[in-house]
Amino acid sequence: MNETSPVLNVTIDGIQVSVPKGATILEAAERVGVVIPRYCYHPGLSAPAVCRMCLVEVDGAPKPLPSCVQQVQDGMVVHTASAEARKARRAAVEFLLVNHPLDCPICDAAGQCELQDYAFETGQLRTRNIEPKAVLGRDKLTPDILYFADRCVLCTRCVRFMDEIAQEPVLQVIQRGHKGYIDTMTDELFEHPFSMNIVDVCPVGALVNEDFLFKPRAWDLDQTPSICPGCSQGCNVLLGTKENRVLRAKPRPNNEVNSYWMCDHGRQALVNWGAGDRIEVPMIRESGRLAPTDWPQALAALSRTLEARPAGARAIVSAGASNESLYIARKLADKVGFKGGVFRVETGPEAGLPGFPKLRLRAERAPNVRGAELLGFRRSADVLEAIRGHKGVLIVLEDALIDAPEDFGVELEMFIYVGTHMSPAARRADIILPSTTFAEAEGSFTNVEGRVQRFAQALHPPGLARPLWLTGSTALAGLGAGAVYRTAAAAFDALVGEFGEFQGLSYAKLGLGGASVAEAESSAANVS
Amino acid sequence: MSESIHPAVCSAQPSQRADKNPDAPLFEGAYKERFDHILSRYPNKRAALLPVLNMAQELRGWLSPATITRVAELLELTPDYVRSVASFYTMFQLRPVGRHLIQVCIGIGCDLCGAEEVVEDLLEATGTRIGETSRDGKYTVVEVECLGACGFPTVVQVNDKVYENVKPEDVEGLMKELD
Amino acid sequence: MAYPHAHPREARVLSKHFGEKDAIPIDGWIERGGYKALDKALAASPDDITQIVKDSGLRGRGGAGFPTGLKWSFMPKDGGKPNYLACNADESEPGTFKDREIMRWTPHQLIEGCIISSYAIRAKHAYIYIRGEFVDVVRILNQAVVEAYERGYLGKNIKGSGYDLDLTVHLGAGAYIAGEETGLLNSLEGRRAEPRIKPPFPAQRGAFGMPTTVNNVETLAAVPHIVLNGADWYRQWGTSKSPGTKLFSCCGHLQRPGNYEVPLDFNLRDLVFDLCGGPPKGRQLLALIPGGSSVPIMTADEIDCDVSYEGIEAAGSMLGSGGLIAMDDSTCMVRAVRRMVEFYAHESCGQCTNCREGTSWLAKILRRIERGQGREEDLPLLLDIGANMAGKTICPLSDSAAVPVVSAIQKFGREFEAHIQDGRCTAVN
The missing domain is CATH 1.20.1440.230 (NADH-ubiquinone oxidoreductase 51kDa subunit, iron-sulphur binding domain)
Incomplete structure (x- = not known):
């Protein structure tokens, strides 16, 4: 290897790996699947190398080195599981437990606690410590976050999040040595739109979300990768669900969108998303009255509606619906003769994160504004006004029309309501098709920057509720307009074939990280 | 303190005095001049933090939350940060102390030579327990780690004055001097 | 016999004027030969001064014993960034009280050392970080610094040489760890005195992110003597690996505790029993800590060694800061x-x-x-x-x-x- 080469060779536990200059041992180890235990290191923050958990043995070094800051040198031979490295790790865990209350049975972090994990891994089922433990007590830091000082390992991840990422350094280490704890200046609670990330970065149960406290145990939660529908940013999240309810959301790393973070608004919006009385069965109007029915009946009624109608179809859709459902809504309208469709977007105050400027709580509080636009729908402040005077078919997708007047729809030839919740206006529909929330079916959203991102199904839909991409495509297929899309992938791939903006993408290609329509456009241009 | 102090040494003025006034302004007159001198010696304002906290304590006797907030404002730092730094250093008092802060060295040099008895006698003479301020607000006796004069045990520091070779029998005389 | 227990077997270079009140003010100091070394230094080049100190074999007296001249040579010479000198006067190692006595009796000795050393490392500003508890000593040091400014040894164009140097005395506030060199730098910058990860070393990124040399008080106080008298003169004392003299702060169970300056090849047992008079009458020496509480304890029969860095190490302990703590058989x-x-x-x-x-x-x-x-x-x-x-x-x-x-x-x-x-x-x- 010549001196100018930026690539260094290192051996980690006998495995050779090449890494770029400047990489740390910890990063190099991850490349070969060796995860070195750590508390203070967090990939989204600076590394203070204080927890001493990631010490590894390096041939030729007189003492173990902190792998989180030690940069790889060419030819380095690293042992992460040698007797010396294991003794160092064992020591760090033992020290952290000396004053730890060991209150796992009542600790929210139990089951997702790195201290628990490594105490177990290093085989420390009994303590050598018989001295009385320090008692520091607990404190409330924000309206939603409690700090249990006795559980704190002083890794300072929370301090660094507020300092480096939020850039409002309200959290500080107070006192020093074994008397140290984390606090703010005053007894007043602090508020920050991204405050809950300090709970996520806490490797133990020192910082907990009061809202989540004592509800489920971490191991009772199912985790599903998803996209936050709280705004048009499209933060990648993991939904924690239990008994068919969303109990929490945690950010899922995606450096193109949200790094390791997400805002408090999104988290709060996600909990119990879609709760309330749901439409569980299809309904069709018979002799002036809505009557529950089954899917074959409902879809037959839908097919009849889609026969040629001179007045054409207009649509009111939702920027909270998936690309796939919006696509089918569009196709349904096309079948009749698309006369335009609109959607509205609720807005709220923005909030930024200076340490990761790509991530903002966006004013547009809906996940798929861009997708709806690309599929030919138009944003409108007054969707009711936009369809005024229309006399043909109206397709409403996931907009409950709560502001509609009592006589809404009297002029319409046919009113098809596809939604999750009932409303007085919806009750006037001719056909009601129960649909799913983003958590109840897979699909994709297109975020504010044109990044298409997939979410997986986390919950069972209630009753007979099904996504429109499945039900609508079934009706269309019966009329010879396309296939039945039994997966969101099939629906999305069909969408790509019809809407040039999505060219070059495929559901499989989106993967877990998503892909951008802009990128797809430019790469398609390069090919041609 | 009214006379002007050379800028080179404004950052090094002992901070524990008997004539403290918890409501003294931050900073006026000669103290304002000292504040400006301190700032002139460093490439940034943060570096002036320890000297300025020292000066605030010299005036007010301790660093109350209001004092910390004011110092933070003056140096364009956050109060949270200033509290964190202040709490790191043992000489910054984050609670009020007696007019005479009596610090007895219990470092190894003094401990070997009987510091414990000096502490006991001082507590008896002041009628206090460790760290507690006497009812009349005059005395606070604290044990401190090595004061760096191990050859002259026991070392006792009262405010900004150091007493060397203090033996239990010297306590009575020391207390008279403070009255 | 003067300062509390001077002894004829000492080699009093730094401590020669301990106990002399007249040596404290600048006139008294100049009468005793003070600031002559500075004149000599300013006539030479910075690199020449560094070379003399390198040749003398002077090692850091704060505890680590790193060669001083070598440390200076790590400092950049291009002048792209300001260089700083930080004098570590945060003496806090239990058993150690030598720097305090240097500043208390011979503040100008330290100031002269600071000026020469700053000149050698091309610093324009030197900070003396003195521990906050040294309330009486800091008054003496402050007075001396003001005198040095008034006489033109500090400030612009020192003694017509064209060299400018500011010196600021900076008071600590109670933290032993501020005596660790990177803890000191953080503290000087107005931060918690938490040590930094090395590298980068202070010579690369020190105070305020600039190249900085951190030297102990005793180290800097030795510099004027070396510059004035030459490296060979300094090497008349000690061993080849540990040249020169060293102050030992002696405390605990001794008849004559205090500071003693001896050549670095002096016998440790003699220091304890002859100079310090051994334990009080009727007591036996039980244990000895030769270099501040951070170094290994020695038994009474291990101390027949010389006090050089390598001598004490061979005997199972370390020279450290030279804070000698004696414990007699009454000790628990x-x-x-x-x-x-x-x-x-x-x-x-x-x-x-x-x-x-x-x-x-x-x-x-x-x-x-x-x-x-x-x-x-x-x-x-x-x-x-x-x-x-x-x-x-x-x-x-x-x-x-x-x-x-x-x-x-x-x-x-x-x-x-x-x-x-x-x-x-x-x-x-």
Whole structure:
């Protein structure tokens, strides 16, 4: 290897790996699947190398080195599981437990606690410590976050999040040595739109979300990768669900969108998303009255509606619906003769994160504004006004029309309501098709920057509720307009074939990280 | 303190005095001049933090939350940060102390030579327990780690004055001097 | 005989004028030959000065013993960024009180050393970081600095040489760890005195992100003598690896405690028994710590060695800061070690897990043993905790805290065992 080469060779536990200059041992180890235990290191923050958990043995070094800051040198031979490295790790865990209350049975972090994990891994089922433990007590830091000082390992991840990422350094280490704890200046609670990330970065149960406290145990939660529908940013999240309810959301790393973070608004919006009385069965109007029915009946009624109608179809859709459902809504309208469709977007105050400027709580509080636009729908402040005077078919997708007047729809030839919740206006529909929330079916959203991102199904839909991409495509297929899309992938791939903006993408290609329509456009241009 | 102090040494003025006034302004007159001198010696304002906290304590006797907030404002730092730094250093008092802060060295040099008895006698003479301020607000006796004069045990520091070779029998005389 | 117990066997270079009140003001100091070395230095080039100090073999007197001239040579010479000198006057190692006496009796000796050293490393600003507890000493030092400014030894165009230097005295506020060089830099910058990860070393990125040399008071005070008299003159004392003289702060159970300056090849036993007069009458020397509480304890029969860095190391301890702590046979070893460990527990900055938790755990165990509730398994436990604290943290405070425990158990295990068995100290008589 010549001196100018930026690539260094290192051996980690006998495995050779090449890494770029400047990489740390910890990063190099991850490349070969060796995860070195750590508390203070967090990939989204600076590394203070204080927890001493990631010490590894390096041939030729007189003492173990902190792998989180030690940069790889060419030819380095690293042992992460040698007797010396294991003794160092064992020591760090033992020290952290000396004053730890060991209150796992009542600790929210139990089951997702790195201290628990490594105490177990290093085989420390009994303590050598018989001295009385320090008692520091607990404190409330924000309206939603409690700090249990006795559980704190002083890794300072929370301090660094507020300092480096939020850039409002309200959290500080107070006192020093074994008397140290984390606090703010005053007894007043602090508020920050991204405050809950300090709970996520806490490797133990020192910082907990009061809202989540004592509800489920971490191991009772199912985790599903998803996209936050709280705004048009499209933060990648993991939904924690239990008994068919969303109990929490945690950010899922995606450096193109949200790094390791997400805002408090999104988290709060996600909990119990879609709760309330749901439409569980299809309904069709018979002799002036809505009557529950089954899917074959409902879809037959839908097919009849889609026969040629001179007045054409207009649509009111939702920027909270998936690309796939919006696509089918569009196709349904096309079948009749698309006369335009609109959607509205609720807005709220923005909030930024200076340490990761790509991530903002966006004013547009809906996940798929861009997708709806690309599929030919138009944003409108007054969707009711936009369809005024229309006399043909109206397709409403996931907009409950709560502001509609009592006589809404009297002029319409046919009113098809596809939604999750009932409303007085919806009750006037001719056909009601129960649909799913983003958590109840897979699909994709297109975020504010044109990044298409997939979410997986986390919950069972209630009753007979099904996504429109499945039900609508079934009706269309019966009329010879396309296939039945039994997966969101099939629906999305069909969408790509019809809407040039999505060219070059495929559901499989989106993967877990998503892909951008802009990128797809430019790469398609390069090919041609 | 009214006379002007050379800028080179404004950052090094002992901070524990008997004539403290918890409501003294931050900073006026000669103290304002000292504040400006301190700032002139460093490439940034943060570096002036320890000297300025020292000066605030010299005036007010301790660093109350209001004092910390004011110092933070003056140096364009956050109060949270200033509290964190202040709490790191043992000489910054984050609670009020007696007019005479009596610090007895219990470092190894003094401990070997009987510091414990000096502490006991001082507590008896002041009628206090460790760290507690006497009812009349005059005395606070604290044990401190090595004061760096191990050859002259026991070392006792009262405010900004150091007493060397203090033996239990010297306590009575020391207390008279403070009255 | 002057300053409290001067002894004819001393080699008094730095401490020559200790005890002379007249040597404190600048006139008295100049009468005693002060600031002559500065004139000589300013006539030479910075690199020549660095070379003289390199040749003299002067090693850092703060405890680590790093060659001073070599340290200076790491400083950039291009002048792209301002260089700084930081004088470490945060003397806090238990048992050590030499820097305090240098500043108390010969403040101009230090100031002259600071000016010459700043000139050698091309610094335009020097800071003396003095520990906050030195309330009386800082007044003396401050007065001397003002005098030096008034006489033109500091400020612009020093003595017509064209060299400018500002010197600022900066008071600490009570933190032993601010004596660790990177802790000092953080503290000087208005931060918590938490040590920094090295590299980068201070010569690359020190105070305010600029190249900085951190030198101990005694090191800097030796510089004028070396510059004035030459490297060979300095090498007349000591050994080839440890040239020169060194101040020993002697405390504990001694007849004549105080500071003694001896050549670095002086015999340690002679220092204790001859210069310091040994333990009080009727007592036997039990243990000796030769270099501040961070170095291994020695038994009375291990001390027949010379006081050089390598001499004490060969005898199983370290020269450290030269803070010599003598303990006679009335000493409860458990208590003495507990007291030293409590110091480290109090002074740990708390960044690193092993140090933050280890120091207080050690202290708790020792307190329990002292109370008479020791268990047989406590001694191996203490040793293992000590091993888990050593060599695993950002700075050496953790190692320092483990040293007295481990070395005392290794060398005075019988005292510990007896204390555990009897439930009280039987050594005190």
